Amino acid sequence: MCLGIPGRVLSIYSADGVRMGKVDFDGIVKEVCLEYVPEVQVGDYTIVHVGFAITRVDEASAQETLRLFREMAMLEEELNPDQHAELRAPPACPVLHDSN
16 A cells, blocks of 8 residues: 655655655655655655655644554554565456456
């Protein structure tokens, strides 16, 4: 499952001309591409999906979403999927049949 997760921007920098940032997801810090949200500044909250910030969000909404993720014990699983691979069923892989 891939969710959009809110995080607070700690720093912003350029990496080979791409706007990047360090984002804090309730204590887990990740590098995130900020190219799609030029309005986001240090201290703002943003929704991040698969490593890309996709929108700015207010702090109250971000904190409420993080609280819900903590209650469902999903935050750590979403941000560190390799450590939780054994908890998830493998993705379905459709079998393609040649009709010829």
